[in-house]
Amino acid sequence: MGVVLELRNVVKEFPGHRAVDDISLALERGGFYSLLGPSGCGKTTTLRMIGGFEQPSHGDVLLDGKVVNGLKPFERDVSTVFQNYALFPHLTARGNVEFGLRERKLADRQARAERALELVQMGGKQDRTPAQLSGGEKQRVALARSLVLEPQLLLLDEPLAALDPKLRKEMRSELKAMQRKTGVTFLFVTHDQEEALSMSDKVAVMNNGRIEQFGTPEDVYLRPATRFVAGFLGAINWFGAAGVRPESTRISRAKPEGVPCRRGSVESSLFFGNCVHLNSLLEDGSRAISELPREENHFTEGEPVWVHWAAADELHFE
């Protein structure tokens, strides 16, 4: 398969701050990858350097083994789906999809555009202008507009952020299915850990301009490399130096035998439909969250309890 994208010690400095601080990354062709991190972590800047909208201050960006530093966006075989879609308002859905085909002088523009719009299930709305499309439909047209060019690499800059929560969840499986169907390598930027975990083959977790961990969703969730990764990919309870996920943090009335435990009392409970989060106030003044199946919640607020966990579920960091 081979490596489609490689970043070698890439640094991006803006006046007064370093947005991207020496990152290296290699992506295998045909995968679904995510850059995950809080806002301001440098993930969008990284994406813009790959797309050609920014140039690295130091280091190299390689596409298909060739250094592309200094090449303009129109000279690179990558395409970007922008956060607010950036559809051309004066063109129809089909006109938007054909735009790139015309610029790249590809043959059978019409047939290709139609196929791409079919792929994103917009076949029936080809002649609508962006103003006549819903957010989700614009999203699909923007995807078709990029995918039709069959780029080496598709960059997606928080493409789901502008959609309502229900649609956002539906689009996750669709995006993944589209990636599998087309075989195009996707690099997806998001600050939503659920999105990154659910769709990706591999996730690069970024913080303060650096990649803290690059691994499969299971790796980064179950075996986080740093405290930041552990805390960013879901909630975590800190018992001294050990971190334990809420779903591994149990609660009981009787003192458990042979496992680490803490004394405390139930402070509040939050109902999530499929599960319940019990917040306990521990004797040392810290708090812990236990995630329980709905039917196992027989605790009342203020009740004294034991919070315990299995030593095997502890996460340790230097």
Add this chain to the structure above:
Amino acid sequence: MSPRQWFLFPARLWMALFFAAPLAIVCGYSFLTRGDYGGVERPWTLESFTRFADPLYLAIVWRSVWIAALATLLCAVLGFPLALFISRAGRHRNLYLQLVLLPFWTSFLIRTYAWIFILRDTGLINTALLRLHVIASPMQLLYNDGAVLLGLVYNFLPFFVLPMYATLERLDPALLEAAADLGARPFTTLWRVIIPVAAPGLVAGSVLVFIPCLGAYLTPDLLGGGKTVMLGNLVQNQFTTARDWPFGSAASLVLMASSALLLALLMRSRMAKELM
């Protein structure tokens, strides 16, 4: 009248007294006969309008439209890049906009006279070129169509730049990035994205330049030296030296009708709908 309607009363009174009434008088005059010493007499007649069939007057109408169109085109060619530049100038935008508006600090008349001092035989340009021995005798820069065009473009350029700027300023920069991303070079992006998306501003600016240019009379009078007669000059002459008020009124109405027709055509076009 409801209390809200009373707020409109001053404006209504003003428009009735100073727009509707004079317009009605002009309309009425255009169907009357010319008096010997100015003014109007009966009988009612259509003669002032039928006189427009005279090739002399048709030529004036045609010439006005042609000069106004050319001035508009020049304003677009000069104003579009300027507006694009200002819209991308970051924090210096306001400074540049102030500079565009700077000429308005002086009266229109004085600025037009200033051009006479620059263009005349003993003016700035001719004197400089003579001193430098580029030319042997002064060039005729004043009192021709070129001078009129120059004056019109100079005076009306800001009216094109401002609406054009307002549209370009709202242009989403992501569209330009998307175009580049899809393979468009900067020049293609200009033709296929910036100009079509900014078309409403282009139309608004063109209307704001074309209509006053069509009726211009001071600029052709001063810089054209009376030779470059446009519709505005025709109206003025009929009311003053020619003392033919009915024909002057008819000429005003023809001018108004041409502008109104043009606007009506634009309103019906798709671009105008987007503009509204």
